[in-house]
Amino acid sequence: MRFKEVIGQQKLKSDLIRAVLADKISHAQLFSGQAGFGTLPLALAYIQFLFCEQKQTDDSCGECASCKKVEKLQHPDLHFAFPIVPNENSNKPSISDDFISDWREQIRENPYFNLVDWTKKIDVKERKTVIRVDESKEILRKLSLKSFEGSYKIMLIWNPEEMNTACSNKLLKILEEPPAQTLFLLVSDKPDNLLLTIQSRTQKIRIPKIELALLSLYLQEKNQLTSVQADSIASFAEGNLLLAKEFMEASVNQSIYVDLFMVLMRVCYKKDVIAMMDWAEKISVEGKETQKLFLIYALHMFRQSNISNYIGESLMRVSKEEEEFLVKFAPFISGNNIREFISTFDDAYYHLERNANSKILFTQLCFQVMRFIHQA
Numbered sequence: 001m002r003f004k005e006v007i008g009q010q011k012l013k014s015d016l017i018r019a020v021l022a023d024k025i026s027h028a029q030l031f032s033g034q035a036g037f038g039t040l041p042l043a044l045a046y047i048q049f050l051f052c053e054q055k056q057t058d059d060s061c062g063e064c065a066s067c068k069k070v071e072k073l074q075h076p077d078l079h080f081a082f083p084i085v086p087n088e089n090s091n092k093p094s095i096s097d098d099f100i101s102d103w104r105e106q107i108r109e110n111p112y113f114n115l116v117d118w119t120k121k122i123d124v125k126e127r128k129t130v131i132r133v134d135e136s137k138e139i140l141r142k143l144s145l146k147s148f149e150g151s152y153k154i155m156l157i158w159n160p161e162e163m164n165t166a167c168s169n170k171l172l173k174i175l176e177e178p179p180a181q182t183l184f185l186l187v188s189d190k191p192d193n194l195l196l197t198i199q200s201r202t203q204k205i206r207i208p209k210i211e212l213a214l215l216s217l218y219l220q221e222k223n224q225l226t227s228v229q230a231d232s233i234a235s236f237a238e239g240n241l242l243l244a245k246e247f248m249e250a251s252v253n254q255s256i257y258v259d260l261f262m263v264l265m266r267v268c269y270k271k272d273v274i275a276m277m278d279w280a281e282k283i284s285v286e287g288k289e290t291q292k293l294f295l296i297y298a299l300h301m302f303r304q305s306n307i308s309n310y311i312g313e314s315l316m317r318v319s320k321e322e323e324e325f326l327v328k329f330a331p332f333i334s335g336n337n338i339r340e341f342i343s344t345f346d347d348a349y350y351h352l353e354r355n356a357n358s359k360i361l362f363t364q365l366c367f368q369v370m371r372f373i374h375q376a
């Protein structure tokens, strides 16, 4: 894909382009950031630019033979490794190439996806994916070949933190001393989970969140949203396209989150214990995705009310209905309790992801909120 197809990331794009034009290409690079910021699309655009035979000053041409091959993910010097569900019934080693057509299809359909999306795509049972030692052997084999087209050989490892230790260890030496004209691109959601010995052998390129204004524009165009709605979602998703989409898809009617939040705050303010139990009951029967999104939404609202308290309402990125509520509610969020609110909702999210009992979790949350509100 071309840089112009990647949402936002203006500064990073020009940094990457400048580095290629100046021939300053580090042999092992770690693109790190949330998948919804566009780490993989950026890596693909970077590769295409690197291989392009008619580079423009701000993008690849999209028309030369190399561009075409990269676009189809069929360039002979471009290799991929990514987490897979190994086939335990086969005597043959299980490697990424077994899934290459799924990989191409996924990227063609939508290059913004994360490991959960990928696992769903390749395995109906959504079993745990991994990059095993078979893959590292394959990587070493591929990189020992001569470059077909005389330029770089590129190995893109997506979600390298899913490599098991045996696999990681086998790659240390080649990462340290790669063959000439070899480029490793590690694209990672959770770079801290990589072995330190791997991290230390790479040049780190941090992918920031998508600029909120640009993400909002994109959402408006693709989803027929008003600018206020799109601003609110972009800000709530903190520049993460996947989160923004999840939010829009999880409920056709976003007001479920607004309602849940407002009711929670009202009943906790009134110390109405019966209504609090009802609220916890109601949310505990929702799907887990809805529950998680609610927590993220609440975190967004806390940050926004904090902004409205300290900076004034002009910076708030919320809808009209939310704004009216926040104006009334903001006095109950202060320096005395904002940290507790945020860390409590963060913790709740953490435990929910790890399968905590949601009814107990949301009941406890109510009582904590009640305490915090009255500390303001």
Ligand SMILES: [Zn+2]
Pocket: 051, 052, 053, 054, 055, 060, 061, 062, 063, 064, 065, 066, 067
């Ligand atoms: Zn080109």
